[in-house]
Amino acid sequence: MNSPCSPSPAPIDGAETPRGAVDLPELDGLRDGLLLDLVTGAQSLAESLDTLARMAGATLTKSVGGVAECAVVLHAGKHTTVAGTAGHPCALASRELELGEGPLTDALATGLPVAANHLATDFRWPEYRRHVRPAGYRSVLAVQLQLDDGAQSALAFFAARTAAFPQAVVAAALGFADLASRSLRLALELREARTSAADLRSALESRTSIDIACGVIMAENRCSYREAFGIISKASSHRNIKLRKVAEDILDNLPDGAPRTHFDH
Numbered sequence: 001m002n003s004p005c006s007p008s009p010a011p012i013d014g015a016e017t018p019r020g021a022v023d024l025p026e027l028d029g030l031r032d033g034l035l036l037d038l039v040t041g042a043q044s045l046a047e048s049l050d051t052l053a054r055m056a057g058a059t060l061t062k063s064v065g066g067v068a069e070c071a072v073v074l075h076a077g078k079h080t081t082v083a084g085t086a087g088h089p090c091a092l093a094s095r096e097l098e099l100g101e102g103p104l105t106d107a108l109a110t111g112l113p114v115a116a117n118h119l120a121t122d123f124r125w126p127e128y129r130r131h132v133r134p135a136g137y138r139s140v141l142a143v144q145l146q147l148d149d150g151a152q153s154a155l156a157f158f159a160a161r162t163a164a165f166p167q168a169v170v171a172a173a174l175g176f177a178d179l180a181s182r183s184l185r186l187a188l189e190l191r192e193a194r195t196s197a198a199d200l201r202s203a204l205e206s207r208t209s210i211d212i213a214c215g216v217i218m219a220e221n222r223c224s225y226r227e228a229f230g231i232i233s234k235a236s237s238h239r240n241i242k243l244r245k246v247a248e249d250i251l252d253n254l255p256d257g258a259p260r261t262h263f264d265h
Contacts, residue, residue, distance in 0.1 A: 103142035
């Protein structure tokens with residue numbers, strides 16, 4: 001992973017220093033709500049990222065003096081997930097991944113915030129700009145999220161007015177990104193634990209069904225466990241179905257039906 005972003009970034013190309021103080025959102029008040037929504041308020045990873053994008057956009061909207069829309073990209077293993085607050089941000093993030101150029105790409109590569117406050121005169125990412133400007137955005141900001149185990153993620157903020165992301169707003173985005181990173185790390189860890197638990201449960205259920213079916217065959221044929229397992233294995237190969245399905249079919253055909261196991265409760 002790239003090195004963590006500095007909480008006080010150096011001047012960014014295209015950013016304007018605000019003349020007066022800009023009210024920053026109360027990030028502390030979001031911590032518990034964001035964590036709860038990402039961990040328990042969504043049924044899938046995509047829903048968690050949708051929630052993250054909505055809260056990120058709402059948070060920065062308080063600082064930019066206008067609506068800030070948001071997209072989030074997550075690379076985890078071989079999978080890439082994109083979410084956004086509306087059609088344009090999500091589509092632009094997806095297109096950027098196809099093009100291989102843009103603020104999200106640069107933020108993930110450098111670990112630093114990337115701002116373009118004057119897209120009309122900013123000559124970076126020529127192909128990407130062809131899609132952003134027709135969507136009505138004149139400013140864009142991308143910040144990286146710090147995750148573990150090789151996962152990478154970043155937020156992209158879009159605004160319709162120029163100079164929407166001065167240094168104070170970038171600081172607000174970095175503050176939210178720090179909070180979001182911790183919440184998303186925990187959400188990913190919990191989802192991985194749930195998946196592992198589900199896989200283990202499935203493996204144990206499968207093993208239990210096979211063992212019970214072997215016991216039935218052993219009783220009927222007065223054979224050893226190895227011989228009973230060989231019968232199930234041959235049936236599985238001949239019928240081209242999984243061992244567990246063969247075992248379940250055997251148990252379903254018992255006079256009293258399949259016996260209940262601990263995992264059925």
